Amino acid sequence: xxxxxxxxxxxxxxxxxxxxxxxxxxxxxxxxxxxxxxxxxxxxxxxxxxxxxxxxxxxxxxxxxxxxxxxxxxxxxxxxxxxxxxxxxxxxxxxxxxxxxxxxxxxxxxxxxxxxxxxxxxxxxxxxxxxxxxxxxxxxxxxxxxxxxxxxxxxxxxxxxxxxxxxxxxxxxxxxxxxxxxxxxxxxxxxxxxxxxxxxxxxxxxxxxxxxxxxxxxxxxxxxxxxxxxxxxxxxxxxxxxxxxxxxxxxxxxxxxxxxxxxxxxxxxxxxxxxxxxxxxxxxxxxxxxxxxxxxxxxxxxxxxxxxxxxxxxxxxxxxxxxxxxxxxxxxxxxxxxxxxxxxxxxxxxxxxxxxxxxxxxxxxxxxxxxxxxxxxxxxxxxxxxxxxxxxxxxxxxxxxxxxxxxxxxxxxxxxxxxxxxxxxxxxxxxxxxxxxxxxxxxxxxxxxxxxxxxxxxxxxxxxxxxxxxxxxxxxxxxxxxxxxxxxxxxxxxxxxxxxxxxxxxxxxxxxxxxxxxxxxxxxxxxxxxxxxxxxxxxxxxxxxxxxxxxxxxxxxxxxxxxxxxxxxxxxxxxxxxxxxxxxxxxxxxxxxxxxxxxxxxxxxxxxxxxxxxxxxxxxxxxxxxxxxxxxxxxxxxxxxxxxxxxxxxxxx
Numbered sequence: 001x002x003x004x005x006x007x008x009x010x011x012x013x014x015x016x017x018x019x020x021x022x023x024x025x026x027x028x029x030x031x032x033x034x035x036x037x038x039x040x041x042x043x044x045x046x047x048x049x050x051x052x053x054x055x056x057x058x059x060x061x062x063x064x065x066x067x068x069x070x071x072x073x074x075x076x077x078x079x080x081x082x083x084x085x086x087x088x089x090x091x092x093x094x095x096x097x098x099x100x101x102x103x104x105x106x107x108x109x110x111x112x113x114x115x116x117x118x119x120x121x122x123x124x125x126x127x128x129x130x131x132x133x134x135x136x137x138x139x140x141x142x143x144x145x146x147x148x149x150x151x152x153x154x155x156x157x158x159x160x161x162x163x164x165x166x167x168x169x170x171x172x173x174x175x176x177x178x179x180x181x182x183x184x185x186x187x188x189x190x191x192x193x194x195x196x197x198x199x200x201x202x203x204x205x206x207x208x209x210x211x212x213x214x215x216x217x218x219x220x221x222x223x224x225x226x227x228x229x230x231x232x233x234x235x236x237x238x239x240x241x242x243x244x245x246x247x248x249x250x251x252x253x254x255x256x257x258x259x260x261x262x263x264x265x266x267x268x269x270x271x272x273x274x275x276x277x278x279x280x281x282x283x284x285x286x287x288x289x290x291x292x293x294x295x296x297x298x299x300x301x302x303x304x305x306x307x308x309x310x311x312x313x314x315x316x317x318x319x320x321x322x323x324x325x326x327x328x329x330x331x332x333x334x335x336x337x338x339x340x341x342x343x344x345x346x347x348x349x350x351x352x353x354x355x356x357x358x359x360x361x362x363x364x365x366x367x368x369x370x371x372x373x374x375x376x377x378x379x380x381x382x383x384x385x386x387x388x389x390x391x392x393x394x395x396x397x398x399x400x401x402x403x404x405x406x407x408x409x410x411x412x413x414x415x416x417x418x419x420x421x422x423x424x425x426x427x428x429x430x431x432x433x434x435x436x437x438x439x440x441x442x443x444x445x446x447x448x449x450x451x452x453x454x455x456x457x458x459x460x461x462x463x464x465x466x467x468x469x470x471x472x473x474x475x476x477x478x479x480x481x482x483x484x485x486x487x488x489x490x491x492x493x494x495x496x497x498x499x500x501x502x503x504x505x506x507x508x509x510x511x512x513x514x515x516x517x518x519x520x521x522x523x524x525x526x527x528x529x530x531x532x533x534x535x536x537x538x539x540x541x542x543x544x545x546x547x548x549x550x551x552x553x554x555x556x557x558x559x560x561x562x563x564x565x566x567x568x569x570x571x572x573x574x575x576x577x578x579x580x581x582x583x584x585x586x587x588x589x590x591x592x593x594x595x596x597x598x599x600x601x602x603x604x605x606x607x608x609x610x611x612x613x614x615x616x617x618x619x620x621x622x623x624x625x626x627x628x629x630x631x632x633x634x635x636x637x638x639x640x641x642x643x644x645x646x647x648x649x650x651x652x653x
Contacts, residue, residue: 016159018148019067022078023059025135030055030089030201033132037093040197046181047197054174054200058085060167062202067155067163075143082136085202090132092201094125101357102192102201104208174199184303192357211328222618230550230611231624238547239536239554239561247543248519253473254341254538256313256414257460258306259453260421261483264295264510265496266450271434277447280458284477284514287522289461289470294556296575297513300530301481302568306416307359309480312531314338314368316551318612319568325616330363331634333622335549337535338412339369339632344544347371347408351400352416353379353391362639369632373639374403384429392430393419393456401463409472419456420449420483440491443484471518474541476534479511503585506571506578517541528563528575529556548626550615552608566605574601 034040034051042048062085066077088103095103142148178185178198185198186207195204267285269277276282285293301308304324311325312318314336319325325332338348349372356362356375365373376390378399385395400415407413419426425435425445433451436444457477464470484492489500498504513534516522532553536546540555554561563575571580577598578585584595614620625631 019063022082022139023063026059027055029135033089038096040193050174050178050198057167057171057174058200058202060163064163064167067160079139082139086133086136089201102196218617219619222620224623226614226618227620227623230615230620233611234550239558241540241555242557242559245557246540249474249517249541250543251410253410254412255473255475257477258416258480259477260417260480262420262479262511263482263508264512267512277451278454280454289516290518290520291514291516291522292525294513294525294529296526296528297511298509298530298565298573299479299481299511300567306480309531313534316532316535316553317615318552318609320616321568326364327360329616330360330367332367332619333631334367335621336368341412342369343628343630346410346412348412349407350414353396353418366634366637367632388421390418393417393453394459397456397460417453420453424449426452438491438494440488443488443491446484475516477514482509502580503578503590506573506580527556527561528565530565550621552612564601564604566608572601572605
């Protein structure tokens with residue numbers, strides 16, 4: 001026994017033994033925590049490997065700092081660094097147990113947010129939690145009992161540089177492999193789960209702090225004078241509401257339904273056997289149920305895809321050229337529909353059959369003013385009810401009805417559908433609709449999931465009618481972004497029966513927009529428009545003049561509506577021309593024309609994108625408040641409350 005202790009003491013007192021021991025123990029502890037405490041959705045061997053190696057670079061980097069110093073200070077720093085990193089890991093574990101999410105820089109800087117855990121904190125702690133600090137305890141014991149002796153000599157600078165170089169190289173390899181498995185990982189941050197899964201909790205924290213620092217710097221250089229040009233421009237380009245439609249839906253409920261990846265080519269499309277892909281939506285396109293169908297409506301999303309569509313629909317601002325507003329500017333001041341309608345007595349709620357952190361919605365929805373957020377926690381997420389990114393549309397909409405009944409009227413609500421998501425297709429028990437036969441499995445399956453979504457919408461409409469809500473509610477259904485990319489153009493040429501040129505590809509960015517209003521006549525509307533036009537359109541239907549609000553869209557029903565649809569990359573579509581990559585096409589013929597014919601539209605597009613970016617990057621709306629508008633009080637919104645325990649509030653009998 002004594003011989004073994006002596007050998008251990010001799011081994012630990014070698015030059016780099018303690019450093020290696022601390023690094024390895026911390027690495028293995030972190031990996032064990034990932035596997036046992038977090039549900040990161042590991043789907044393949046590459047992700048398993050990355051999860052295993054991603055703590056290494058952080059451990060080398062942080063413990064390498066201690067190696068710069070000598071003697072007792074080196075030991076003290078090792079203990080402090082180990083304790084801080086362990087505390088951060090444990091804080092994430094406790095936070096995750098309650099929120100199913102990871103702590104971000106704003107959480108760390110605003111510690112009062114942890115108060116949301118309230119009296120549940122003790123309940124979240126487990127007896128075995130001391131194990132998260134076991135390596136710290138071991139390190140302290142080794143030093144207290146002098147198993148490891150203090151070294152008076154400093155470690156050579158070459159050795160320290162080697163440690164840091166190893167940390168950097170390990171991270172580069174980690175990131176390269178992560179990018180191979182998940183392209184654009186850092187530029188398209190779907191979910192904090194992804195960053196932790198691929199890069200690790202500590203690297204995620206570093207990344208998150210950098211992102212927030214950059215964002216704060218851009219915001220810091222802005223001042224109140226910057227917003228004047230924006231306000232003057234939007235007011236000068238305001239389109240007066242159409243008197244025929246203005247106020248037609250005053251006091252009514254509002255529902256937005258996001259039709260995942262749904263493009264307009266599927267409307268009225270028939271399979272070779274004659275079956276309609278979306279028979280119910282086709283009926284709405286014909287004007288049934290007092291529904292107006294905008295057949296020349298285009299998505300304007302960037303890298304943020306679904307989240308970009310939500311952002312534009314509710315703010316009439318453009319998305320960012322890179323990344324998602326939801327993940328990079330979630331704490332900005334906005335003039336979004338939920339908050340605008342709150343001044344009119346509306347209660348707002350968002351419904352989503354996925355985790356609340358996806359696209360950072362739990363943070364962004366607070367800034368938009370949503371009172372309530374019903375995420376996957378409130379739904380039956382059994383295997384038969386879920387696919388891809390979350391809950392199937394039919395059970396999702398069916399279960400949402402019970403929550404809708406408990407909202408105050410009038411209410412503003414939003415529903416994010418998920419079934420029609422890449423790679424599409426449905427479980428056999430959910431559909432008997434045939435796949436396509438176009439030589440591409442993705443395209444073939446698209447028609448199955450689109451048909452399933454169509455059935456879910458019909459079911460939802462029928463439920464609303466049965467519960468007496470249909471004739472009290474404005475319902476906005478919109479395709480959020482394209483579903484089939486250019487990579488599948490050969491199959492899409494078979495679907496459409498024509499060659500897909502750059503012009504035709506731009507036309508494929510049409511997504512459907514349906515607006516059901518009980519008091520108006522339905523039918524097709526051929527006005528050209530995009531996502532940013534929806535907020536002023538709905539506001540005017542509700543009898544709220546949008547002129548004082550910063551907006552880059554205009555009322556689709558207005559006789560002064562601007563039929564120019566900018567895309568995030570600077571391309572655009574108008575009622576006459578389409579501009580793609582600097583080439584102008586005539587809409588009627590699809591042929592190239594003199595680009596000078598689109599000169600005025602091009603100038604407008606560039607101006608709007610420039611001003612919108614200034615608003616978002618500089619958080620300029622904090623300097624401007626329309627008359628009668630109250631800014632969101634984020635601290636008053638708490639999605640951690642178990643909403644099922646709120647006393648039931650029933651609709652009028």
